[in-house]
Amino acid sequence: MTVTFLGTGTSQGVPVIACNCAVCKSVDKHDKRLRSSILIEADDKTVVIDTGPDFRYQMLRADVQHLDAVVYTHEHKDHIAGMDDIRAFNFKQQQPMNIYADSRVQAALMREFPYVFAEFKYPGIPQVNIHPIDLEPFDIGSIHFIPIEVLHYKLPVLGYRINDFTYVTDAKTISDTEKQKILGSKILVINALQKENHISHFTLDEAIAFAREIGAETTYFTHISHRLGKHADVAAELPPGIKLAYDGLQLTI
Structure with a gap:
């Protein structure tokens, strides 16, 4: 299985509009971050987790020719706003897109894209098959997903374990029960927004502490803000076994 980081930025992406900070003005490609999403490619299925506002460009940049399903983490715009662009795959594959989402995400998709779910379907709109999910494991072909519930301030968000x-x-809070689902992972990807305290995201220090608690062989930080600092500077400060993810990074699992 191959995992590609399509985006590793926070809700505004990096650079941020009209920001003149050193990170946003950096010429290092590692400091250019689209909204967070990953592409999972197994022998029999290709799946994206989240379709943020950059979904169209992410598909073009990664040259994705076929997509079997979209799995959602939660309903915030930086994770669902690009859903309309699945219609390109509808046209090429001549079938609806499989959407895996909990009840809150389903409600958000119906609110944000009402034409997709209307009784009268205008020609050319996205075609979807909704698969309701909760905290029970589910399979997409050979890919086995174990949902992990974390709290984004007070909003439940789903993470996923796939094998190791x-x-x-x-994430800002993860219960001991949900941590048990993560323990034993060889590769952990977790959010590290910035160095200063934040109400709904792990800070860099909190993410490092969580990584040490889980003890994965390698941990990658994602959902990164321009406030964290330049990629090269932060990467040089991280403990062994902990790295910053970046757009385009590929892992073979």
Whole structure:
């Protein structure tokens, strides 16, 4: 299985509009971060986790020719706003897109894209098959997903464990019960927004502490703000076994 980081930025992306800070003005490609999403490619299925506002460009940049399903973490715009662009795959594959989402995400998609779910379907709109999910494991072909519930301030968000790989964004609090699902992962991906305290995201220090608690062989930080600092500077400060993810990074699991 191959995992590609389509985006590793926070809700505004990096650079931020009209920001003149050193990170936003950096010429290092590692400091250019689209909204957070990953592409999972197994032998039999290709899946994206989240379709943020950059979804169209992410698909073009990664040259994704086929997509079997979209799995959602939560309903915030930086994770769902690009859903309309699945229609390109509808046209090429001549079938609806499989959407895996909990009840809150389903409600948000119906609110944000009402034409997709209307009784009268205008020609050319996205075609979807909704698969309701909760905290029970589910399979997409050979890919086995174990949902992990974390809290984004007070909003429940789903992370996912797939074999020895765990992907979590937008976490501030993770219960001991849900941590048990993560323990034993060889690769952990977790959000590290910035160095200063934040109400709904792990800070850099909190993410490092969580990584040490889980003890994965390698941990990658994602959902990164321009406030964290330049990629090269922060990467040089991290403990062994902990790295910053970046757009385009590929892992073979």
